[in-house]
């Protein structure tokens with residue numbers, strides 16, 4: 256393995272680290288790979304998960320919900336994975352979101368988000384409250400992002416597929432927190448993914464440095480006073496790391512670095528020829544860059560990363576509770592938001608706003624479904640929008656997204672077609688079992704759990720359909736299928752059989 260490292264990369268690392276430390280760094284390439292999962296606390300508490308986890312887990316020291324699992328274990332092949340109870344994530348990659356410190360009620364942007372490891376981590380921190388905007392410039396990667404958000408049951412995310420410069424007018428000064436998990440030369444991933452080395456040889460560090468400079472400037476425009484940007488890469492080159500932050504600080508006097516002390520320190524001493532322009536940065540910038548963080552594969556149990564926490568001066572609006580948010584939007588005259596909690600169909604009637612619809616779409620079938628199957632609309636506090644035949648619950652407090660390439664304007668609820676409503680898989684995944692009036696809960700050891708995930712029809716006795724007989728006598732119809740009370744999809748029960756509604760593209764194979 257070590258022999259295949261690109262020569263240019265080796266020589267540069269020897270220059271930066273010195274021969275002695277480079278030997279330790281090099282030795283890390285021959286060490287066993289590390290594997291991590293992060294418990295999705297938006298769906299399950301850590302305690303509950305640890306009590307039922309079939310894996311051998313050890314805590315990742317820097318991630319509140321992160322754990323190492325052992326090589327040979329296959330968390331991607333367990334029904335709990337399909338219930339979105341955890342996300343498989345490289346341990347070092349969990350650090351940036353911990354440092355972002357997003358809180359429920361905040362407005363958060365994940366600017367370079369696909370495939371969504373960090374977006375789902377932010378979503379868990381928000382606990383469904385506030386606004387999460389996730390964006391990626393590459394449409395093919397956005398598909399994986401959408402799937403991961405749906406799997407994780409995220410209700411308050413908006414997915415964009417935009418060039419960040421096109422987002423500036425809509426989101427000027429809007430966000431409390433912004434994550435830039437920047438596209439980079441990926442040197443920190445050489446151990447995990449060997450084909451990153453070929454990619455490294457094709458793209459220059461300078462090419463990425465240019466992109467990163469732009470992204471940092473654009474993020475600053477979208478950040479509110481008192482807000483925080485976390486900038487991260489999975490590469491070692493100072494041009495993409497310390498140099499970016501030093502230059503940013505020199506251009507933005509209203510930002511300072513929040514020092515991170517649990518990892519290796521940033522290296523202002525590496526901002527020198529031949530890697531960077533010597534003497535190009537102010538003493539303030541150089542001093543602050545030392546407070547940024549380097550995660551070294553030979554010093555901790557994880558891959559190589561760089562993280563900088565940039566705080567903007569000014570009074571922060573702070574986290575806004577869901578109630579406050581509703582009030583703010585209501586007092587701004589937006590009568591489409593379900594401000595008052597009303598039960599059943601009444602809560603939605605007149606509240607749903609039909610947007611961008613080529614012709615009027617009746618919400619009646621959706622209302623009928625909600626009335627029949629949901630205890631209270633989990634999306635009543637959001638704004639219901641229809642794009643064509645598709646209904647979404649858009650998080651309250653979101654500005655108009657006119658002109659932007661919107662992939663998901665919110666939680667996808669389902670489609671309305673010829674007077675029929677078909678609930679989405681995303682709706683099932685975002686629900687709690689207690690929110691459904693009809694549910695089936697299978698043990699993960701029940702062979703029907705796997706058969707459901709494979710798309711098979713199941714034999715289910717009427718007595719197994721969980722329902723409050725005072726409210727819903729009929730077992731027939733849509734039913735929320737769960738594994739140990741955690742939703743995995745829809746089924747339609749009739750006469751002892753459960754017709755499988757698990758989407759073909761999601762099936763276990």
Ligand SMILES: C[S@@+](CC[C@H](N)C(=O)[O-])C[C@H]1O[C@@H](n2cnc3c(N)ncnc32)[C@H](O)[C@@H]1O
Pocket residue numbers: 348366367368369370371372373374390391392393396417418419436437438439466
């Ligand atoms: C390091 S990856 C992000 C990984 C992701 N944050 C995660 O944790 O799963 C960088 C992403 O930036 C995207 N990207 C590249 N250039 C971009 C740009 N100018 N604006 C937004 N996204 C960009 C890439 O498509 C890629 O998905």
